[in-house]
Amino acid sequence: MTAKIVLIVAAVMGALAVGLGAFGAHGLEATLTANGRLETYETAVKHQFYHSLALLLTGILMLNLNSDYFLWTAWSFIIGTLIFSGSLYILSLTNVTWLGAITPIGGLAFILGWIFLALGAAKAA
Template sequence: MGKRHLIIGSILGALAVGLGAFGAHGLEDTLEANGRVDTFETAVQYHMFHTLAILMVGILMQQKTHQLLKLVSFLFLMGILIFSGSLYVLSITNLTVLGSITPLGGVSFIGGWILLIVYLVKTY
């Protein structure tokens, strides 16, 4: 079961590196003009951190499949899409209204970490 999570994590990792490179080279002028270099870098960092977390969950699932782990992985993925995704779009378009959904992604990240704690306490 963890194989799917490992594949998704690997794809997300490649995407994080690609977006980071694209931001540093292809979007440099746009990000600087919008004053959003730091915002884009934050998006890439959280994207990569939680990609690694999804990979970790995939490794745990290789040992034992559990509904909590599936939910943890889902919350991390939603966090990447909502938190990092909204920051990516905000950085490029400067549509500040997108900043209002970014915290939902942060809540998703936090929820994933809390559920991971719950899983670890219950099973180890």
């Protein structure tokens, strides 16, 4: 994966976070409230947005610094978003509670991404 692709994915993830947040607040509010999952949905949106910004930073670093760790960082943030936020979105809409059991796998991917980011910065410095 190139820096250009990482930057494009970051932009798309960020746009989706804004769109999903707005849709959740307006179009899905009744469903989320009925399921008691409004806060869960908001957590999914927040983490998607935070990691969209982190992925954007990673893409910029990939343009300027040479470290394979940044590629691992990018994959970790993308996988983390898909699993963490994705499972919370589905949980919020369907109330299928076993999905909450896979959410921590996405959280682990996020943690690994931040560790890879630190390792990449240390290697490049």
